[in-house]
Amino acid sequence: MSVEKSRGYWATVWREFKKNRLALAGFILILLLFGVAMFDNFLAGSKPILLKLNGRLYFPVIFSYKEFFGVDFRELEGNVEKGDFAIFPPVRYSPTENDLLSVLSPPSRSHLFGTDDRGRDVLSRMIHGTGISLSIGFIAVGIASIIGIFMGGIAGYYGGLIDFVVSRLFEVMMTFPVFFLILTILAFRDPSIYNIMIVIGATGWTGIARLVRGEFLKLREYDYVEAAIALGGSDFRVMLRHMLPNALAPVLVSATFGVAGAVLVESGLSFLGFGVPPPEPSWGDVLSQSQRYVDFAWWLVLFPGAAIFLTVTGFNLVGDGFKTAIDPRLRRRKF
Amino acid sequence: MPCPYKRNCQMRNILEIKNLRLSFGNDEERVEVLSGVSLSIPERKIIGVVGESGCGKTVTALSIMRLIPEPPGRIDDGEIIFDGANLLKFSERDIRAIRGNRISMIFQEPLSSLNPVFSVGEQIGEAIRTHLKVSKKEERERITELLRIVGIPSPESRMKSYPHELSGGMCQRVMIAMALSCNPELLIADEPTTALDVTIQAGILELINELREKIGMSVFLITHDLGIVAEVADEVYVMYAGKIVEHASTEDLFKNPRHPYTVGLMNSIPGLHEKREKLSAIPGIIPSPKDFPKGCRFQDRCPLVINKCRASEPPLTEVNGHLSACFRTEEVNFEIYNVV
Numbered sequence: 140m141s142v143e144k145s146r147g148y149w150a151t152v153w154r155e156f157k158k159n160r161l162a163l164a165g166f167i168l169i170l171l172l173f174g175v176a177m178f179d180n181f182l183a184g185s186k187p188i189l190l191k192l193n194g195r196l197y198f199p200v201i202f203s204y205k206e207f208f209g210v211d212f213r214e215l216e217g218n219v220e221k222g223d224f225a226i227f228p229p230v231r232y233s234p235t236e237n238d239l240l241s242v243l244s245p246p247s248r249s250h251l252f253g254t255d256d257r258g259r260d261v262l263s264r265m266i267h268g269t270g271i272s273l274s275i276g277f278i279a280v281g282i283a284s285i286i287g288i289f290m291g292g293i294a295g296y297y298g299g300l301i302d303f304v305v306s307r308l309f310e311v312m313m314t315f316p317v318f319f320l321i322l323t324i325l326a327f328r329d330p331s332i333y334n335i336m337i338v339i340g341a342t343g344w345t346g347i348a349r350l351v352r353g354e355f356l357k358l359r360e361y362d363y364v365e366a367a368i369a370l371g372g373s374d375f376r377v378m379l380r381h382m383l384p385n386a387l388a389p390v391l392v393s394a395t396f397g398v399a400g401a402v403l404v405e406s407g408l409s410f411l412g413f414g415v416p417p418p419e420p421s422w423g424d425v426l427s428q429s430q431r432y433v434d435f436a437w438w439l440v441l442f443p444g445a446a447i448f449l450t451v452t453g454f455n456l457v458g459d460g461f462k463t464a465i466d467p468r469l470r471r472r473k474f
Numbered sequence: 475m476p477c478p479y480k481r482n483c484q485m486r487n488i489l490e491i492k493n494l495r496l497s498f499g500n501d502e503e504r505v506e507v508l509s510g511v512s513l514s515i516p517e518r519k520i521i522g523v524v525g526e527s528g529c530g531k532t533v534t535a536l537s538i539m540r541l542i543p544e545p546p547g548r549i550d551d552g553e554i555i556f557d558g559a560n561l562l563k564f565s566e567r568d569i570r571a572i573r574g575n576r577i578s579m580i581f582q583e584p585l586s587s588l589n590p591v592f593s594v595g596e597q598i599g600e601a602i603r604t605h606l607k608v609s610k611k612e613e614r615e616r617i618t619e620l621l622r623i624v625g626i627p628s629p630e631s632r633m634k635s636y637p638h639e640l641s642g643g644m645c646q647r648v649m650i651a652m653a654l655s656c657n658p659e660l661l662i663a664d665e666p667t668t669a670l671d672v673t674i675q676a677g678i679l680e681l682i683n684e685l686r687e688k689i690g691m692s693v694f695l696i697t698h699d700l701g702i703v704a705e706v707a708d709e710v711y712v713m714y715a716g717k718i719v720e721h722a723s724t725e726d727l728f729k730n731p732r733h734p735y736t737v738g739l740m741n742s743i744p745g746l747h748e749k750r751e752k753l754s755a756i757p758g759i760i761p762s763p764k765d766f767p768k769g770c771r772f773q774d775r776c777p778l779v780i781n782k783c784r785a786s787e788p789p790l791t792e793v794n795g796h797l798s799a800c801f802r803t804e805e806v807n808f809e810i811y812n813v814v
Contacts, residue, residue, distance in 0.1 A: 362586040366581055366587045366588075
């Protein structure tokens with residue numbers, strides 16, 4: 140007798156997710172952003188990807204060479220020997236490279252997205268800012284999820300006094316206006332990327348904790364959880380192996396929206412000057428430079444603004460599609 | 475101290491419950507749901523416990539596993555002796571080493587007792603890994619072996635199935651496989667066939683009976699179905715309102731019931747060959763634990779009630795190796811309900 144290959148839970152969710160065109164578009168957009176973030180040095184920078192000089196091959200993007208210390212690769216052009224060549228990234232400016240001769244120049248063939256008030260290429264800064272914005276979003280939400288799952292988990296599992304104490308803690312946390320709390324904390328600490336991640340994560344866990352608590356309260360009463368305890372599983376094992384996988388789907392939905400929120404918060408912080416410290420590029424930082432030149436320098440507003448908008452929309456679409464895919468009531472029935 | 479030699483203890487009773495009292499509630503109000511339950515489970519025997527809903531069968535089983543949530547539950551008195559050690563004195567850690575390992579439990583609803591996100595093979599593997607250190611390969615072999623023991627065809631491919639892809643009977647077999655994963659000495663089966671249809675029921679009961687021989691375990695079978703008890707149990711305890719009211723070997727109990735409640739239960743089973751206008755039932759309902767009457771708890775529903783029953787509680791006394799808690803036990807017969 141042959142048995143049809145079983146579909147796991149996540150395979151079913153993925154199949155449902157794929158049916159939603161908009162969510163799939165959002166997912167592809169996020170994958171593209173990831174690609175940009177991972178290969179930022181290959182897309183924008185002043186160093187060539189591949190360089191052949193005097194018969195030797197160099198990969199200046201990947202390795203740093205002693206002999207090129209302080210060398211501007213653009214000057215090598217024109218005075219190289221025959222047979223030597225250099226392949227440059229499509230955007231040939233590094234994100235921190237000042238060019239005081241072309242300050243605030245509008246989009247042109249050499250600077251596709253224009254330049255900012257120090258003559259830095261906006262496109263290059265945005266490409267390099269992608270990774271920073273995304274990693275802040277993901278790590279902040281990762282921190283928030285870990286704290287949230289832990290707090291919500293013990294509250295929902297143990298109930299009673301522990302639940303009471305932890306629930307009051309959520310409520311206290313939720314009464315804080317989070318953005319101003321973050322601003323206040325960052326005013327006392329130096330605004331490094333890591334501090335921003337930690338602060339956004341440490342203030343954003345309440346939503347996830349409440350979700351997990353609710354799920355655990357419900358799951359606690361399920362027969363298979365009691366069966367797991369009756370099989371001799373420890374509290375930790377029952378929570379982690381038997382309950383968490385069943386509570387994970389709504390948490391992931393919430394986390395997806397959370398990434399969008401964190402990207403937005405980071406942009407807001409950078410816009411106010413509390414974000415990623417200056418030479419590092421981030422979308423919010425580019426946007427904040429537009430403040431002074433907003434009457435004419437539309438390219439400083441439009442491009443980073445659009446990037447933030449697209450990212451946040453992408454994550455929200457994915458979160459929405461995901462929510463529909465895991466909820467059988469919202470799912471169209473099809474056999 | 476748990477017995478160090480898992481199988482060599484030559485005690486006749488694998489489990490003994492002595493005068494167990496259990497109540498639920500808070501500081502202001504407590505309700506006693508088990509009032510001095512005593513029972514013993516001999517090695518390699520199937521012990522049936524019958525009684526209607528709410529009489530304390532499941533609570534007794536859960537107290538053996540120490541799965542009563544405390545609070546609101548509280549064990550006020552009594553001992554549960556398993557293999558010479560009192561389970562009630564065990565630490566949470568020690569009892570965990572017993573659960574699923576030496577005492578296993580299967581539940582009423584097989585479908586909801588399996589975790590929907592794991593395949594059945596993974597779940598059985600999890601049960602094995604909880605107590606035994608085994609390699610991946612040994613674990614796989616054990617899973618297929620267990621599935622074969624409980625009579626699931628083509629175990630290699632079935633172990634990849636998810637619970638929703640299996641029928642109720644199959645799921646119950648998987649539950650039994652999980653319970654058997656560590657060769658328990660005692661299997662507690664809490665209404666294992668209630669959610670299944672009749673043909674499947676027979677198969678599951680046969681399986682439990684067969685496994686008792688094969689593995690050499692004792693079975694504590696909880697049910698409200700006297701038919702099931704008649705089929706597989708060696709001895710029967712009849713429970714009513716948190717007390718044991720009758721105890722005898724299965725044969726003796728069915729031939730010669732010595733408690734009015736047991737007779738009532740038996741009369742309630744509709745016969746196949748008789749035509750009746752109305753199904754007979756014991757009049758009245760089981761009293762709530764909040765207001766158990768003084769004296770015999772069955773007094774308001776009993777056809778043989780006398781003043782003495784309302785004044786004092788009849789003790790469980792022995793007549794020819796048959797325990798019964800009734801003052802008029804000698805007068806009990808199958809016709810007592812027809813007189814009224």
